[in-house]
Amino acid sequence: MTDTFDSTDAVRSGSPLRHLKTETFDGAFKMRLGGTLPGVVCGYETYGVLNADASNAVLMCHAISGDSHVARHEADDEPGWWDALVGPGRAVDTEKFFVICANVLGGCRGSTGPGSIDPETGRPYGPAFPDVTVEDMIDVQAKLLDHLGVKKLAAVIGGSLGGHQAMAWAARYPQRVGACCALATSTRLTSQALAFDVVARNAIQSDPDFHAGQYYGKPTHPDTGLAIARMLGHITYLSSQGMSDRFDIDRDSPRQIDTDFEAKFSVGSYLAHQGQRFVGRFDANSYVTLSMAMDLFDMGQTHEQRVEAFGAATCRWLVVSYSSDWLFLPSQSREVVAALTARDQAVTYTELRTDSGHDAFLIEEDVQRFGPLVRAMIDPPPDSASDMPPAPGCDSLPGVEDEPLSLIDGRIAQLIKPGESVLDLGCGDGRLLSALRDRGAGRLCGVEVKEHSIVATAQRGLPVLDYDLNKGLPEFSDDSFDVVVLSATLQAIGRIDVLFDEMLRVGRRCVVSFANFAYRELREMYAEHGRSPKAKGEYHYDWYDTPNRRFPSIADVQELLANKGATIHRGIYLDTQAGKVIAEDDDPNLNADTAVLVVSREG
């Protein structure tokens, strides 16, 4: 075994990794872009205990500057880079899971990389080190899992380059992944992100101390170029707002640090400090290699290519983006989700509203918000009995005063056959979907925008997507669900005509429930008093302070659907105030406060 970690001067002053283990895999390691290594070493750390059937292993994948030290091993250990997520009692609970984190191939913290000794020459590889791809990284990790006796991962989790690895795991080793959490990542870098990498590499490679990559053993290394690359990286990891919050006030008061770089402004001293600290723990060739691996990563530029790339994956998915992340855009995460939904995969997606930028996936405050989604994904609750009240007959609606919508959902549930697949638009806390699952259902998926509702739905073990229904349903293919439900949500949609088209496209059948704004009580308020009506339920707001923007009657909605050529197969009309069903010939448009319609494109 060649221990690359101590045999070169690539890493000179980084914290020692006390718990680092290394494993050597002898024999030619063929790489995706054609290179071959005579053998590879994998440096890694583990946390917790592998259980008897080896079913509790979770693989954590690190980002470009990370290493195997994902979390502390004990209280007085060096901080880990994801302590907020991983540890005893944390979302990735090391008391429950056997957590593995390996330094990536091409890195400089224990695994084979450009600073490792090339056995053929007895010198570090340097520029001779072959191009590494994300797929090569996970192939080494797969060898490590074999060695550890892990056939299948409970989950693979990573952000940024770690997210690339997690996605590649799910696609390349579909049988070995139970759940995939891909955070702050994408199938392909934006051209802007790629451009930053190019400039960073140019800074390193044009540093006169770079010596075409063979600087090992020389008195100076390309520290200046690497520091500049790191400074640039730090700018891209923060949001503009985050930087302003941090540096605007004391702009002209830099920290006093010992630096040859400019330290005129507070942000300048911060960058100089980050740059200088980095060169003490990282090898420039590894930075070039890993940033190139990110730039070469490509799970598709078009939707079709992405669908193809994820084709073999079968696991559960959690995709998280961060609103102020401009290096890996939320829209890129939605592309991942669209590819997975096109393959009928179970995906939960959220876009966390935060000013933390790309770094958000590492920041404690943000981790506390999305951590529950990770926990729900890797450690789903055992299937529980329905927590929905039993759907009562409508001639008797007990509790209607307290939770009319749950009871309407009960009527909706009765319209869905066991085994059918259901997309619930505006799914709230996932109560309806949960009840359908308990009864036996096909594929289920919720759509929501409220953070706490998304978490609540995910905590029921149900997939839920953070999508704005005003943008339609572009992520879903035609006829991909038996039933699409829109319950008590219509009133908040700007272009309900467009959404109806989308629902009728995606669902073989649609169930729409909505409050009737021409209900007798409301009409009277309007007609007799000339006032904007208010009603119980979703119309209880004042006219000037309501999330609602559409106020249709049953007749309005029926006409709109008819104009679209849709067929209304069934209408259930309720007077929830009076607790009774209104017959079709009893003028529901006047006497019902709520309607439930079953609709499809065809008769």
Added chain:
Amino acid sequence: MTDTFDSTDAVRSGSPLRHLKTETFDGAFKMRLGGTLPGVVCGYETYGVLNADASNAVLMCHAISGDSHVARHEADDEPGWWDALVGPGRAVDTEKFFVICANVLGGCRGSTGPGSIDPETGRPYGPAFPDVTVEDMIDVQAKLLDHLGVKKLAAVIGGSLGGHQAMAWAARYPQRVGACCALATSTRLTSQALAFDVVARNAIQSDPDFHAGQYYGKPTHPDTGLAIARMLGHITYLSSQGMSDRFDIDRDSPRQIDTDFEAKFSVGSYLAHQGQRFVGRFDANSYVTLSMAMDLFDMGQTHEQRVEAFGAATCRWLVVSYSSDWLFLPSQSREVVAALTARDQAVTYTELRTDSGHDAFLIEEDVQRFGPLVRAMIDPPPDSASDMPPAPGCDSLPGVEDEPLSLIDGRIAQLIKPGESVLDLGCGDGRLLSALRDRGAGRLCGVEVKEHSIVATAQRGLPVLDYDLNKGLPEFSDDSFDVVVLSATLQAIGRIDVLFDEMLRVGRRCVVSFANFAYRELREMYAEHGRSPKAKGEYHYDWYDTPNRRFPSIADVQELLANKGATIHRGIYLDTQAGKVIAEDDDPNLNADTAVLVVSREG
């Protein structure tokens, strides 16, 4: 006279500036941060002819990498950097205006800069060149204007660093500026923009060929560092979407260029080309000097500081931001506008929706859209007779079928006394404001969001601000207008209660006109037919496809205002369908389709 342009090797291969003129100003030039130059040279170009009373001079200010060659002088001339805006028949019409563009102090294209010879040493200044501020740049330009016989500029125009100069001109020489057009700029860089400059300067200054700034005459210059700085700059000038549109498709097909930089990706070869081209025409010390001038520019971090900084300015203003500009944010332009409005300055502001990023102010396609605003600002139309139909008596409303809102505006105009200042929220094409001006008015200002309406209002010579009324009126101080008008706009505002608070704060009196959704015809449609009512005017849309989201009655609005403690001084109720006034005791809430209310905070 020392002609710095030819006496150093700072600029080695840039296009010769055929039309460059230089003027030397002898005597000590004291700079804002304490430095002194023994004299300064100003390189400049001019276009067109100064008229007899020297009233047609327009000063164009260039950005960090620009020069005096703002436009072609003749058809076969080298392209200018702002040909899209400046030239015969262009928005800045060189057949009408005498256009001046000077290379900035600290530059390297004709004006004194770090590459100029220091007469004391006989060698280029290099690192001995003092810190330059934007204020120093315009002080040199002021000397040039004196020399040219221009006492007052018709306008000063610039984008980015040029925008800094334009704003500083208006504040520092208020008597010498008729109009100021500040594009893609801010009173202070964001910390993010500053951070990019820091990294760029670090790249230059850590280049071994920099020799602490005294590289002149040496065989090599810090070309690598300067090229990297320029690459970084180019990324920040484009939007992420713009880069994707340009580079995503042929990502792996770089242009074949001769470069030592990485040219693996198409965006990489683009950046390498831009970087290499730049070092042929620009001096690294000038880049450091000018980027530092931008970083030091500070017209205030807080609103109060900005109000103070613009205190002396008296000119007309045009402020333009670009939606995808992430180097100079639209929110920063709004801060400029807020400071100016707090000083009762006449400002027109628009945020152009574009994917061109910071570069938008230079891009032909974008210039064609905001150019009319520049033209309207520097060359306002002669005051024309009102193009509003005369406000008729309400017992007879001819033409009401065609243009009911113009006629309602006629009623509104009658409620405003000549000489009063008016803020018109949702001003449309500025017709009402124009009519008020023609009649004699105080300060006038419109607020709009539609691009064509903003242009139409500006073309009437009226100030208009591109603001979303859903965000309130934070830019306006308390009691800053006699009258605030909200006409036929209420129905599209999400939180009209919040906007009412804002109107009552900003205006001593408010005039609100709106359609009455409890008008008899609408009530009947609702009460008898149970259908979402439609009406002429702003309620003519289908319920599912309307920009409107609020549907109050007169009684609803009156109650909301009463709940705020506002006093309704007068109500005019109209049945525009029938062409008559509805008396207060004739149930306007039933019989009027439109109300005009005059309201204030106090009784």
